[in-house]
Amino acid sequence: MSRFRGRFDYTVDAKGRVNIPSKFRKALSPEAAETFVICQAPGNCLRAYPQDLWDRYEDELASRPQTPETLKHRRLLYAALSDSTLDAQGRITLTSSQMANASISKNVALIGQNEYIEIWDADRLAGYIGSGDDFDAMFFKSVEAGLRTIDKG
Numbered sequence: 181m182s183r184f185r186g187r188f189d190y191t192v193d194a195k196g197r198v199n200i201p202s203k204f205r206k207a208l209s210p211e212a213a214e215t216f217v218i219c220q221a222p223g224n225c226l227r228a229y230p231q232d233l234w235d236r237y238e239d240e241l242a243s244r245p246q247t248p249e250t251l252k253h254r255r256l257l258y259a260a261l262s263d264s265t266l267d268a269q270g271r272i273t274l275t276s277s278q279m280a281n282a283s284i285s286k287n288v289a290l291i292g293q294n295e296y297i298e299i300w301d302a303d304r305l306a307g308y309i310g311s312g313d314d315f316d317a318m319f320f321k322s323v324e325a326g327l328r329t330i331d332k333g
Contacts, residue, residue: 182230184292184297187289196276197273198271200266200290204292205266209232211232215264215266216231216266217261220261225300225304282304287303
């Protein structure tokens with residue numbers, strides 16, 4: 181299973197191609213076939229899932245009841261989705277609509293989120309993260325939520 185960790189900063193070229201770090205390429209499982217599924221994500225960024233992990237997510241998505249909310253989620257998700265296989269230089273291609281939806285212009289930050297990669301416009305990410313002063317509060321809130329989950333188990 182793929183495990184992506186860390187942050188890498190790159191630029192997107194005129195054709196929408198962005199480098200996938202060597203560390204991330206090495207983490208790909210053979211079942212991914214060097215292919216990523218790129219979709220819109222919360223926070224106005226993009227997610228790049230290895231093909232094998234996307235297939236699992238897609239199966240789970242298909243198993244959900246067809247409610248107005250799940251149908252809307254699927255429509256929004258699939259409308260902006262693309263497949264991209266690594267080229268010889270280790271790059272994937274973002275579509276122009278994906279770049280517009282995520283406000284990506286030139287400088288991007290790729291953040292490993294364990295099973296997928298987030299692709300952010302670097303300036304937007306800096307604004308989203310802010311000064312980092314709230315890290316402690318977020319950390320302890322997350323730990324507390326995790327402990328509540330463990331206590332229920």
